Amino acid sequence: MRLFRRISEFGRASLGRILFIAAVALVLLIWNIHVRLNDDGIIRGVVVSPEGNPVREATVQLREQTLNLVKEPLAETTDEQGNFVFRDIEMIEFVISAKKEGYGTSERHRYHLIFMGQNFELPKPLVLETGS
């Protein structure tokens, strides 16, 4: 009984702190669950011609953006619908571009992720431009 009274007194006095710590813990928990569910390292996108038609068998190059290392770019080829997928990507910042003979090269786009291995879909397609 005495112990219960002491615990309830402590609880009343420290309610604000307990709520604060609980809120921080909850946010961290939700964030960790979100990361766990979205950390397969999948980067998707689509390559299109200037007219907006999907381009098949275009080569997409993805290069990690680092401070002091020059790394070999990764490459994938697009499917019938112009889609490409990179898997198991462990980077937080990268530059991506596409090219195909006869179509030209796309602009280089730079993207930053929020956590390592984040699943990411390019917000806009890579547009191949003739003559570039």
Added chain:
Amino acid sequence: MSRRRTHFLAHIMLIIVCFLIIIPIYWAIKTSLTGENLFNYPPSLIPQNPNIYYFVDVYYWIPFMRFFMNSVIVSAIVVISNIVFNAMAGFALGYNFPGKRYIVLTYLSCMMIPFQTTIIPAFLLTKYFGLLNTHIGLALPLVSTIINIFVFKTNFDAVPLSLFDAAQIDGMADWKMLFRIYLPLARPAIATNIILTFVWSWNNFIWPLIITQDTIMRTLPLGLARFLSYFEDTSGQMYAFVIMVITPIIVVFLMNQKSFISGMLSGAVKG
């Protein structure tokens, strides 16, 4: 009327002082979110295109969590040992014993010796005990601090002597008296100890720099120095790192500020 006018002027002054204190912190937060160069002219008050990417870079480009955990472990050791040892010393100084005056004088004179002058003997002692590159070695110079001993002493002096007499009549041992009677009554002193020692330990730079050889044993302030070698000093990553380093200190202070202020004032009102 005159009194109201004085109040008004005092408030205007306080608002100006508040702004002067808040602006650098606001600027650091803004730079950490925008990466904007500090020397941009004209400076923009409102952040343009804020993002959290600089924080992400800090997290991944240096072993941030490792440094953070090192700082947390060392600070925890420092805070706990300060509360225990300083309380014991403060309690002992409440007694009258031969040579007490000389001990207090020694303490006071030691407070005037800067740590930098004793750093070589401290290093040699730590090496002798085999504590280089360890958390305990990192915490060692701060395990007891003189100013906090006096914070405890002044708080304990304020405890009614009748409580001490009653405990003695009941045959209570000294350590029980300290931990069951005096410490529960000295919450402001404990809060002051927590905040001061946490801040000192968290911001400690020179000692960890000297006694750590492995990168994995480094603390956050050393991480900041490492960051400076990567980035130019106005980059968003550096300010993001600064915000990540100071946030725990601000949280600890905000959680204990009421007790901290009363702890600092308790010595001031004593005769």
